[in-house]
Amino acid sequence: MTTWSAPIWLYLWLAGMAGGAYFAAFLAERFTGNGNGQLLRIATYLGAPLAVVGVILLVADLGNPIRFWHLLTVFKAVSPMSIGTWILLIWIGVAVVMAILWWAEASLSQEAGRGLRQITGALSWIGFVFAILVMAYTGVLLATSSQPLWTGTLLLPALFVASAVSTGVAMLIISGATGRTRLVPGKMVSRLAEADAILIVVELVVLVGYAIWLSASSTAGTSEALALLTSGALALPFWLGVVLLALLIPLGLEFASWGKKLETGGVWRTVITSSVFVILGGLILRAVIVIGGQI
Amino acid sequence: MPKARLIDTSKCTACRGCQVACKQWNELPAEETKQLGTYENPPHLSGNTWIKVEFRERPGEWLFRAHTCMHCVDASCEKVCPTGAISHQGEVVLIDQKQCIGCGYCVLACPYNVPHRDEITGTARKCTFCIDRIGNGLEPACAKTCPPGAIKFGERADLIAMAEQRVQTLISDYGYPNANVYGADELGGLHTIYVLTERPSALGLPETPEVATSTVLAQWLSGVVTAGVLAALPFWLLFKRKKQIEAEQKSKVEGGVR
Secondary structure, three states, X not given: OOOOOHHHHHHHHHHHHHHHHHHHHHHHHHHHOOOOOHHHHHHHHHHHHHHHHHHHHHHHHOOOHHHHHHHHHOOOOOOHHHHHHHHHHHHHHHHHHHHHHHHHHHOOOHHHHXXXXXXXXXXXXXXXXXXXXXXXXXXXXXXXXXOHXXXXXXXXXXXXXXXXXXXXXXXXXXXXXXXXOOOOOHHHHHHHHHHHHHHHHHHHHHHHHHHHHHXXXXXXXXXXXXXXXXXXXXXXXXXXXXXXXXHHHHHHHHHHOOOOOOXXXXXXXXXXXXXXXXXXXXXXXXXXXXXXXOO | OOEEEEXXXXXXXXXXXXXXXXXXXXXXXXXXXXXXOOOOOOOOOEOOEOEEEEEEEEOOEEEEEEEEOOOOOOOHHHHHOOOOOEEEEOOEEEXXXXXXXXXXXXXXXXXXXXXXXXXXXXXXXXXXXXXXXXXXXOOOHHHHHOOOOOEEEEEHHHHHHHHHHHHHHHHHHOOOOXXXXXXXXXXXXXXXXXXXXXXXXXXXXXXXXXOHHHHHHHHHHXXXXXXXXXXXXXXXXXXXXXXXXXXXXXXXXXXXXX
C-alpha cells in the first residue's frame, strides 16, 4: 500500500527540471552579460507548463482533489508542503507574467519596450530565487517525514537540487540544439554541456555522500533502506537507471565532447544523447527514492 | 489534568476485543482480510482500522502490542499537515474530516505509522481517542472493553505511576529484565503510555522517535546551499570566468599589436 506513487515522482522530476532549467538559463545569461534573453525565454516557456503539469498531477493524486483549495487558505512555515504550495504558485505566476511581458514587448516600440524590459529584468531575479526554492523544496518535502531513506541524512535536498539543475540543463541543451532553426548559439550549447558534466560530478559526489551517510547513520532503518537500493528490490533501477544512465554514461559522453565544436562530427549527437540519458535518469532517481522510502 | 491511555503489553491476551469495540463505536466497516498464519488480523492499520493487536513470535512466547495513535504532544502529523486539518483538542490529536484533502503527508510523517488514507472518503483517518465518549465522561471504547484490563484510561500522571510500579514488578517477580515504560517523555510526552515487556524495538516501536520536522531548517539549508554554491559553480566557471579569460587574452593581443 503506497501512499505516494507515480504522480508524485513524476511531479518531483518535472518541477525539478523546470526550476533547474530556469536556474541554469538565468545564471548563464547573467554571467555572460550579453544574454539576449533567448535561453531564459526557452526555460520559462518550457518550465512553466511543465510545472503546471506537475501541479495537476499533485492535485489529481489527492484523496480529495476538489478540496485542493484548502491549501491556499493556510500558510504554515513548518510544513514543507504548505510552503511548497506557495513557492510553486509564486514561481509559476512570475513565469507567466514574464512570458506576457515578453510577448507585449515584441509588439511595442523600442522606447516603450525598454520600460517593460526593466520590469522583466527585475522579475527574473524573483524567478531565480523561487526557482532555487522550487528545486530545494521537493527534497525537503520528503526529508521532513519518518521514512529512514528520506530522513536519515541532510543530503536528500542537495541530491535533488543537483539532479534538478542537471536535468534542467539537459532540457535546455535539447531544446537549444534541435529544431530546424537553432534557437541558441552552438557555443552556448557547448558550454551548457560542459556545465552539465561538472554538475554530474557534483551530483555523483552528493550521491556517494548520501550513501555513506545512510550507512553510517545511527537512525533505525537507514542501513536497511540503503541496502534496498544497492542490493535489494531496487538495485536494478538504482545501478542501471541512476548510477549508469543519469551519471556515469553522460559523464563519459560529455567529457568526450568537451571543448569540441558542436558542429564537428558526432559531437552534436553525443551531446543530445547524453542529455536524453540525464533526463531519463533524473526520472528514475525520483522514482527509486520515492518508492524506496515507502517499502 | 491531561488524560491518557495505558496499554500494558504484559496483560494483553490478543483477544482483539479492542479492535471490535473500536469498529463498533466508531461505525467503521470491516476489512477484507488475509490469512497471515496466525490470528493476527487485519494486516495493518488503515483508514478503517484504528487499533490493531500486533503479534510478534519468538521461541516459546508471543509478544502482543495494541498498535494505535499515541496522541503525541509534538505530533508530526499535525506539524506537516498543509491545510491545518490536524489539531490538538486538549490531549487528543484529531483529523478534521471536512478539512483534510488526503495528501498523505501525515501518513508518511508519523513515526508510528498510524494515520492512513481511506480510499472511500479520500481522507486520512485514525484513532480519535473516542473524543465523543471521553468528552462525556466515558472511557474510550478500547479501554472499556478490554477483558484482561490491559488498556486503562485515566489521569496521565496516575497511569505513569501505575506503569512504573508494574514495570518494577515485571522485573523483580516475573522475569522480564527488559521491561520498561514507553511514552512518558517521548515526543513531548505521549497520551498512549505502554508497559513493555521487552525493548521498544522488539515490539515495533522506535527507541528514540523524532518529530518529522526536527531537521526541517537544516534540510532547507542543504538544498539552498547546494543550489547557491555547488550548482552555481559550473556556470560561474564556464560562463563568467571563461569570458574574463578570453577578454584578458584579447586585450593582451591588442597590446602586442600596438
